Amino acid sequence: MLAREAADFYWMGRYVERTEHTARLLRHQLTGLVDRPADELALGWRVLYRTLGQAAPDTSADADEAEAFLIADAYTLAGTLIENQTVPDSMVSCWRAARANASQLRPQLPLRVWTCLNRGYLWIRDCDFPGAWKVSPAELVSEGIDRLRLLAGVVDAVMPRDDAWRFLELGRFVERFQHQAALLDTWDRIGCALRQRPALSWADLLRVCGAYELYCRRYTMTVHRDEALDLMIRDPEVPRSLRFALHRIENLLMGIDPLGNRHPLAPPHRMALRLAAIVEADSGNSDRAAPAESGESGLFGRLAENGQALHDRVIAAYVDYPIADGLPT
Structure with missing residues (x-):
């Protein structure tokens, strides 16, 4: 196997896993929006962002971290990690990176794997985040996890x-x-x-x-x-x-x-x-x-x-x- 092909497969796997990791953390946080106190929610956002190595959005460099997450609203915090294409660990950014690696491997990649990955990326790229938020904040993330699990199942079923x-x-x-x-x-x-x-x-x-x-x-x-x-x-x-x-x-x-x-x-x-x-x-x-x-x-x-x-x-x-x-x- 060529080194560049090994690298593309390796990074494709990393980005797919990173997408699901971000989605799992978000699903837990968004599921508790209704019945958890504000200070506990702020602590949850702080842990989530710290785990991903990201700073709170729209805050100055010298701002207090705990206070920044207490002030920021859940819609902004979630949207940053779902649809913001400038954030490296957002779901859409990781999915796009995995797709970019997969596109370099089309001759070596089973068609079903490429199709499943590509459909997942197009879905999250074109999703209506404001509309999905009004219906159920956690539902969009849960569907993303289901699509990633489908991809994992296809990989397991068809790849030698x-x-x-x-x-x-x-x-x-x-x-x-x-x-x-x-x-x-x-x-x-x-x-x-x-x-x-x-x-x-x-x-x-x-x-x-x-x-x-x-x-x-x-x-x-x-x-x-x-x-x-x-x-x-x-x-x-x-x-x-x-x-x-x-x-x-x-x-x-x-x-x-x-x-x-x-x-x-x-x-x-x-x-x-x-x-x-x-x-x-x-x-x-x-x-x-x-x-x-x-x-x-x-x-x-x-x-x-x-x-x-x-x-x-x-x-x-x-x-x-x-x-x-x-x-x-």
Whole structure:
């Protein structure tokens, strides 16, 4: 496979996953517009934007972050992350980027995959956001998630399990790992800080990640911080847990690497194993998210740093490799 094709499949997977991640956070936030207090809603918007690495819209650089989200209205905050094409993490921007990568792969991409992705982009590009907001603020985002799940099903059904599929899935799960680590970190440090009122619910975090019902079966109806984080960090059966994503990344890299699981392992594979070791060695202590002012790096800080290093190694090994070396075959 050519390096540019590997890069297009990889980034297509990343942008599709990023679109769904943004949509999941928005659906949770918009579903609670009616019955949640204003200060709790503002905290939810703050966590959402911080997780995505975005600043509150229409605020000055020196504005207080908490106050900015208390002042801004929900329509503006949601619209910025749905239909604003100048915001990199908005749903329409991510969908457009995934489509742009897919358009470079038309000869290698099954027609059904392209059709499903293209229809999804045209739908969100042409959607009537003001009209949809009047009907139901969360309905538009929910339909977007359904379209993304349809795309994932089509990919699973029609794509052969060759390197094209592996790079597409690798992009999805590297993106999932990085965003889930950022979400857990932000929820713990900002959304549920000790002695803070208001505070976000750990049950809501599990609902965002589709793990609430499993938690209730495993533990109890009352959700506690440590058990919730353990589930989302180390449980290999939860699709949005860090361990689940790392397991998929390891298997995909094993398939891409011509040596498979034999030594010497490729640099991305070694980094994935290092991340898995960090996750497995987590003691479950309360210092997973070290305070920013402490200058220390908690578990989530190490995961964020090494997650970025994993992405860099994937790009270096399979996209920006030295021409004289050639792509491993």
